[in-house]
Amino acid sequence: MRPLTDNMPKPLLKVAGKPLLEWHLQKLVAAGMHEIVINTAWLGEQLESYFGDGSRWGAQILWSHEPEGGLETAGGIIQALPLLQEGAPDQPFAVINGDIFTDYDFTQLPTTLQSKLGHLVLVENPEHHPQGDFDLSSGYLIDQPRYTFSGISVLSPQLFAGAAPGFHKLRPFFTRAMTNQKLTGELYHGVWTDVGTPQRLTQLNQELS
Numbered sequence: 638m639r640p641l642t643d644n645m646p647k648p649l650l651k652v653a654g655k656p657l658l659e660w661h662l663q664k665l666v667a668a669g670m671h672e673i674v675i676n677t678a679w680l681g682e683q684l685e686s687y688f689g690d691g692s693r694w695g696a697q698i699l700w701s702h703e704p705e706g707g708l709e710t711a712g713g714i715i716q717a718l719p720l721l722q723e724g725a726p727d728q729p730f731a732v733i734n735g736d737i738f739t740d741y742d743f744t745q746l747p748t749t750l751q752s753k754l755g756h757l758v759l760v761e762n763p764e765h766h767p768q769g770d771f772d773l774s775s776g777y778l779i780d781q782p783r784y785t786f787s788g789i790s791v792l793s794p795q796l797f798a799g800a801a802p803g804f805h806k807l808r809p810f811f812t813r814a815m816t817n818q819k820l821t822g823e824l825y826h827g828v829w830t831d832v833g834t835p836q837r838l839t840q841l842n843q844e845l846s
């Protein structure tokens with residue numbers, strides 16, 4: 638996203654006049670999810686300055702600041718687990734990437750996982766990711782590329798059991814869980830954009846205008 642992100646974290650980039658992360662925050666609160674942990678790495682102090690404790694949106698925001706360079710998605714989640722489990726140990730939590738835009742209704746996310754380790758929302762492959770990530774079979778994720786992972790999921794803390802703090806990618810955790818049929822999923826056909834380049838941001842703003 639450079640040069641747009643040279644002096645601003647990506648989740649603060651505006652879509653239809655509002656930061657990407659603010660769209661998520663409002664939708665999460667509307668779906669009844671008021672306790673929110675935000676992971677930050679690049680220019681995280683700007684995010685905390687803008688969103689504060691979340692009270693303006695009826696939320697309670699806790700902050701998990703990652704070291705310079707970040708910890709990747711799984712590493713960030715592992716670091717944030719103590720915050721995510723405050724008052725609700727072993728309960729699943731929703732994970733929403735801060736650099737996507739979607740009209741997905743967060744009330745449709747499962748509130749329990751039964752004996753599973755996660756539930757992922759998949760989308761049709763965008764032009765910039767034609768190969769996809771995973772496939773679905775009878776509601777379970779399988780490790781074959783067909784659809785794209787949207788960056789929207791509900792995960793169990795047990796997915797990360799035994800993992801030491803540090804830099805971790807998310808894919809290996811998913812791969813291990815899929816082997817044991819521990820991941821469910823759904824295919825979403827609505828609005829979804831990975832806002833990964835200035836061109837995609839411009840196109841999204843044009844579409845929404």
